[in-house]
Amino acid sequence: MSLTIAVTGLNATDNPAPGVPVIRSIRAGCAAANTDCHIVGLAYDVLDPGNYMADVADDVYLMPFPSQGADVLLTRLEAICTQRPIDVLIPCLDSELSAYLRIQDALRDLGVHLLLPDEAQLKLRSKASFDVLAERLGIPVPKSVVLTDPAKIDTLRETLDFPVMVKGQFYDAYLAHTPLDVRMCFDRLASKWGLPVIVQQFVPGTEFDVACVGDGQGGVMGQVAMRKMQLTDKGKAWGGVTVCDPALDAFVADTVARLKWRGPCEIEVMKAHDDGGLYLIEINPRFPAWIYLSVGAGRNLPWLTVQLALGHTVEPLPPAPAGVLFLRNSVDQICLMDDFQSLTTTGELHKPARPEVLR
Amino acid sequence: MSHMPYVKPTIIQHINSLANKHGRGPSRHSLERIDGVSLTELLERFGSPLFVFSERRLRQRVREVRRAFDLRYPKVQFAWSYKTNYLDAICMVMHDEGAWAEVVSEVEYELALRNGVPPTQILFNGPYKPLPALKNALADGSKVHLDHYDELYAAEQIARELGRKVPVTLRLNMDTGVHPRWDRFGFNLDNGEALSAIRRLHAGGHLELEGLHCHVGTFILDPQAYGRAAARLAQLAIDVRRETGVPVRTLDLGGGFASRATLHAQYAPGTDSTPPVDDYAEAIADALLSAGFPPDELPTLLLETGRSMVDESGSLITRVVANKRLANGARSVVIDAGVNVLFTSFWYRHDVLPVVDRGGMLEDTVVYGPLCMNIDVVRPSVLLPPLEIGDALVVRPVGAYNVTQSMQFIRLRPAMIMIGRDGEVDLIRRAEELDDVKRAEHLPARFRKS
Amino acid sequence: MFDNLALSDNGFLFDTRTGSTYSLSSTGTLLLRSLIAGAAPDGLPAVLVDEFELDGRTAAQDVEQFLLRLRDLRLVASDTPPTEAV
Structure with missing residues (x-):
């Protein structure tokens, strides 16, 4: 049996995406199950180190950024599938998920299988919905206040005890000891990630x-x-x-x-x-x-x-x-200029077939 | 002789590994026709730039929005938000599709009357309604939305003069979790002002509370904000009914639904991130149906949807007038339509795409308008193929607000056409001439020569 | 003078002195290839006219703009005189 598995996010810097470790895990799983596998890496950047690592991806394709929308993503995947039909695709980045949810039916028709939460689950886990998790589902979460208006910072003490964690809606969190701290974090987070900003009881x-x-x-x-x-x-x-x-x-x-x-x-x-x-x-x-x-x-x-x-x-x-x-360790790997050139000019990189002994 | 087609000689440096942005393949788009009509031919016939409206797209969208609400709530009435676009042809399509008129000045009120809208089907909104206009509207039975106490007093005085009780609607504002909060219009619900105003209105004995109105904000991407607003309006209506014995007959949730345009700050394109209209309908209908109205007193839901109805039916076709390198090496093009007719460029990342893509490398490009003004930027960054002088570009969606907010600044306003349902092309506003602008002016005799 | 430029047929350019890399369109590759092979800038419009169905004026203008880009990117010396558009 042979499987083609696509994995996104090959950025393996000091704040790495999960793509490379997911691929290494799948390779280990295939080896243990005696299954032949072909790995397609879906990268967002020519310089993602995972593109060039030995024994990670067999083929690498540059992908349009999720900000270009689901239609563009689907077109790209359709083109890739005509070259190399994909059996399973594992998205590894938060920012991709809603686009993949939108196209998962179309991908299923292409024979690409995904295992994703649905849109409602995805919304519930967003930080702004945490109070819903607590109220509706009874999951214990630190008390939190969703801020859209900085004027409300002064009333935080009515609900929360300081210190508090101040979080951006997608990323970043800061510890704040006073309303003034919250105010500073609010501006920083709101300008970077937009509103709302979430203030959570520090536990x-x-x-x-x-x-x-x-x-x-x-x-x-x-x-x-x-x-x-x-x-x-x-x-x-x-x-x-x-x-x-x-x-x-x-x-x-x-x-x-x-x-x-x-x-x-x-x-x-x-x-x-x-x-x-x-x-x-x-x-x-x-x-x-x-x-x-x-x-x-x-x-x-x-x-x-x-x-x-x-x-x-x-x-x-x-x-x-x-x-x-x-x-974790960091390693300086030597890469081929030809590989870099191939990804830059064609958006694709195809590694030579892996020797039998490595499978 | 080569068999390869000629493409411009281009060289692009790979900067900070952003090469993928310049990548080839899937992100090339062009648009040669709208509703089957060649855009190149339209430019030849009507000149450039040119606003193009698709009647087919407009009607489709209106029906889609109406169906989303009709499926979920039994009593719905749409009112066309005139300020979004008051080209007569657009307004007539909206009225033909059953929409009333929502106006925010005596000028717009007059426009609606001229378009044959009966006064009783006009919602009169806004913070300033000149006294004569307010009198006419109340006397003729229009739905007047009071914005503040002074207007309430004026309406009472008019009712006294008319010698009868006059129905009015109160505009309210509240915290619905949306930022920025629109608390400048109407009476505040959170601090009790709204309830005091309602009590005052009843105590006065000259006005009757017919409806409650709340407009959450503009380009609201969270349908739940409407759910929250609807729930609170409904609760207030029920409380008022209990206190006064008079049922509130209409609840107006305003407009502000997002179109599929993309804000500059938005990550994903509007085509992906704008919620379907069904989500807005679901949130509002859910809140109203579960509020606890007696079945025979279910209020009529009024909606003043503007942008979401008309935005995607409008495109602007423009021509490239110059190619230019900026000091930092960045590529730019100058087009013949600027922010004087594309006001929404300040907020939205409009699609800018060539009518014909003749190949060549895509390159990050600044798209400038033709005005001698630094702020005249239509897109700060968009991938475009090499372009020649005279090449046509499409800017979209631009159906909302651009026509009404356009101005004759430096350049006059262009022609506007509508493509009908059967592909027929009609001029709905000719290109302006200098006399159109100067007609209203008067030059004192002492400045006249000979 | 171009011994630092490694240009591939697919339009990938590597400058061995600066480490910078570039992408060129097919026509851009053709022009730079000609320059590397020793063609004079003045002769480049003719290269385009020979290769494509193109009028001399467009060819001269496009070559001029391309050479200006190469100069901005410091890939050719700034004293290389641009060809004059006819």
Whole structure:
């Protein structure tokens, strides 16, 4: 059996996209299952390092930015599929998801399978909808206030105790100790990510990040919980270790069940120092960049996603064992000017066939 | 002799790995025809620039919007927002499709009457209604939306003079989670001003509260904002009914639905990010139907949708008048239509695409208008193929606000045509001449020569 | 004088001295290729006229603009006189 799997986001810088680790996981899954696989990398930039890495993508195609719209994206994918029919596609970036949701029916007609949440689930996990999660679905989240008007900053104390986390609607978060701090963060976040800005009760505690895959019926098909050990200056994990806490696993299972989440996601949970209570901090609607840890922990979630997308019957995986460690490294790789030229002039890069021994 | 077609010699430097923006392939678009009519031929016949309206597209959209609401709520009436576009031909299409008129000045009121709209089907909005106009509108039974206390007092005085009780609508504003908040129009609901005004209105005994109106804002991308506004208007209507015994007969949710234009600050194009009109209809109908009105007292839903109806039916066809390199090496073109007729360029990232794409490399381009004014920028950045002087470009969607806000600044306003349902082409406004602008002026005798 | 320019047939240009890279249209590639091969700037409009069905005036104007671009990008010396449009 041979599969062609496309993965987006090959940016592997110090704030990496999950594309490269997802591909490495799928390669590991294929090898274990004795399946022949061909990987198509869908990149947004000629200089995405993943384009040039050995044993990552067999073919690389430059994609139009999501800002160009779903129609343009579909046209590009149709063209790619005429060259190389794709069986499964895993989008790895937040900004792509709504475009892929729009074209998933058309892609299914082309034979491309995706495993995505639906639009309603995607909206619910947006930070501005967190109060809905709490009210309607009963998921514990830190108390939060959605700000569209800076004049309301002065009344925050009526609802929240300081300090608070001030978050942009898509990215970025700052700790604020006073309304004046909030005001400064508000302007910065509003100009960068637009309105609203979300102010969340700060919960002192330990953060855990859980990668998981939902079946869309409320079930968790696999999960890997991690605690960050080393951080970049942007607060991203550069090293971490798997943990096993039945309370955390149950919390994640319950969250996924209430959302009926379908597909991959990363759930960020805060365990409060004072009473050990668990709070949902954020849901990212795609795999995290540290997802290769799931292979190390024997719970290959990207491979699981491929199988679910194809409609295969799969048994849910038990939670991952504790104590599997990852440390990221950075490597200067030597690239071929010819490869760079090929991507620049044709938007495509086709690697020579991989030698049999590597498969 | 080569068999390759000639393309311009072009060289583009790869800067900061942004090469993909200059990539080839899927993002090339051109538009040779609208409703089957050749744009090149239209320019030859009517001159450049030229506004082109598609009657087919306009009617389709009006019906689509109306159907979305009719499916979900039993009593809906649309009123055409005149200020969005008051070309007679456009207004007549809207009225032919069953829309009333929504006007915001005595001038627009007059326009609606001239178009044959009965006074009872005119909604009269806005913060300034000159006294004679207010009198006429109230006497003739138009739906007058009061904006502030002084207008309420004036309306009471008029009712006294008329010697009868006069129905009016109150315009309200409230926090619906939308930013910026439009609190300059109408009475505020959050701080209790609206309720006081209603009580005052009833106590006065000269006016009768016929309706409540709230216009959330403009280009609102969150349909739930309308849901929240509708829910609060409905609750207020029910409270008023309980307190006064008189049911509120109309709830007006205004307009402001986003069209499929794209704001400069928006990430995804409007064609992807603008919610379907069904979402707006769903949010409003849900809120009204679940508010708890007795079935026989369900208020009529009024809507003043403008942009969302007309924007996509309008395009501007323009010609390239110059190619130019800027000091930093960036490419620019100058076209013959500027911001004096494309006011919306300040807010929207309009599609700018060639009528004919003759190939060649796409390059990031600044599109400047012809005005001798630094602000005359139609698109700060758009990928375009090499263009020759005289090549035609399409700018779209521009059906909303551009005609009404256009001005004779530096250049006169261009011709406007409508393509009918069967492809017939009609001039609906000729290109302006100098006399059109100067007719209203008067030169004192002492300045006249001989 | 162009020994620093590595130009591929598909229009990819690498400047070995600066490390900058560029894309050229097919016609741009043809013109730069001619320059590298030693053609005089004055002769370039004729190259276009020979190769395509093109009038001399358009060819001269397009070549002039192309050479100005090369000069802006510092790919040709700034004292190279542009051809005069006829």
